Amino acid sequence: MIELLTPLQHDALCExxxxxxxxxxxxxxxLVGEEVSLSVPAMRFCALTELNERVGMNHWRRVDAVVxxxxxxxxxxxxxxxxxxxxxxxxxxxxxxxxxxSNDFEQLVNDALGEIGNILLNACLSALADLMGEEFxxxxxxxxxxxxxxxxxxxxxxxxxxxxxxxIQFQLETQRIEGYLAFLMSLPSLDGLRLGVDRFLGHxxxxxxx
Amino acid sequence: xxxxxxxxxxxxxxxxxxRAFLEEKRSDWQFSEASNGQEAIDLAEREPxxxxxxxxxMPGMSGLAAGERILQIRPTARVVVLTANVQSTVRQRAxxxxxxxxxxxxxxxxxARLLDLVGF
Numbered sequence: 001m002i003e004l005l006t007p008l009q010h011d012a013l014c015e016x017x018x019x020x021x022x023x024x025x026x027x028x029x030x031l032v033g034e035e036v037s038l039s040v041p042a043m044r045f046c047a048l049t050e051l052n053e054r055v056g057m058n059h060w061r062r063v064d065a066v067v068x069x070x071x072x073x074x075x076x077x078x079x080x081x082x083x084x085x086x087x088x089x090x091x092x093x094x095x096x097x098x099x100x101x102s103n104d105f106e107q108l109v110n111d112a113l114g115e116i117g118n119i120l121l122n123a124c125l126s127a128l129a130d131l132m133g134e135e136f137x138x139x140x141x142x143x144x145x146x147x148x149x150x151x152x153x154x155x156x157x158x159x160x161x162x163x164x165x166x167x168i169q170f171q172l173e174t175q176r177i178e179g180y181l182a183f184l185m186s187l188p189s190l191d192g193l194r195l196g197v198d199r200f201l202g203h204x205x206x207x208x209x210x
Numbered sequence: 211x212x213x214x215x216x217x218x219x220x221x222x223x224x225x226x227x228x229r230a231f232l233e234e235k236r237s238d239w240q241f242s243e244a245s246n247g248q249e250a251i252d253l254a255e256r257e258p259x260x261x262x263x264x265x266x267x268m269p270g271m272s273g274l275a276a277g278e279r280i281l282q283i284r285p286t287a288r289v290v291v292l293t294a295n296v297q298s299t300v301r302q303r304a305x306x307x308x309x310x311x312x313x314x315x316x317x318x319x320x321x322a323r324l325l326d327l328v329g330f
Contacts, residue, residue, distance in 0.1 A: 098226055111222050120294075122314075
């Protein structure tokens with residue numbers, strides 16, 4: 001990591017990610033009406049194939065993931081991953097307010113999961129864009145389900161190639177529902193990412209000088 | 211007084227939520243739905259909507275482009291962008307085009323704010 005980002009850039013990127021995911025947590029809290037706790041963000045630089053073990057995803061039977069590509073001066077994929085049945089439970093909570101209409105749950109669960117991903121990923125990406133002085137274009141959310149390793153490897157044309165993986169775990173206070181929000185970026189995007197981090201640090205410097 | 215409302219979102223669940231919360235507060239209103247921008251414009255050409263809620267990221271035309279066109283067709287309609295894409299640039303563009311802006315998720319409180327914003 002040292003050769004990719006200076007310690008200050010590394011620290012700033014974690015903070016940017018932390019603030020951005022905070023927006024997602026606020027959106028999720030609004031959705032389910034309870035507090036959402038967040039872990040400390042972690043950053044890894046490794047091949048996709050190594051992530052499964054390093055992040056502990058090999059303990060999950062399966063994962064439901066909502067993926068959105070984003071592009072600006074740097075590109076990447078934002079993923080919201082729910083282990084096992086947690087995504088389905090969250091969709092059920094979201095649709096609780098629909099009353100009888102939620103009898104259609106089986107038909108609507110994928111739509112609901114996609115929309116949960118859309119809300120949480122966009123909250124995070126929008127905060128990230130504003131903090132870095134960026135403007136992102138997003139793809140529509142895409143829902144993938146299966147083994148975590150397969151879902152991740154589908155996202156990359158070169159699963160052996162190195163990626164930057166930023167991730168954070170969030171958990172609902174009472175429902176035992178957890179999820180991961182992660183960003184995948186390939187090496188060519190790192191120059192743009194560094195510029196964005198430096199812009200954020202520049203704003204900090206400017207405000208500290210006032 | 212009854213109002214005609216058009217709910218535009220590619221997510222069926224989101225359309226159902228907006229409609230359920232609005233119907234709860236305004237049971238005499240009439241509702242139509244569209245799942246993309248073009249469908250919304252086509253409906254707006256036929257029906258005099260008083261209120262249009264619009265998602266931004268949808269297949270095909272963006273919600274902002276659809277909203278701009280709908281306001282040309284129905285200049286007196288209140289158009290509220292209801293989106294997860296809350297980048298400042300998107301909000302500024304929506305407001306510059308004469309639309310109101312609200313952040314998802316769609317909850318009872320969001321819909322109450324929507325009604326406050328449009329004054330209905």
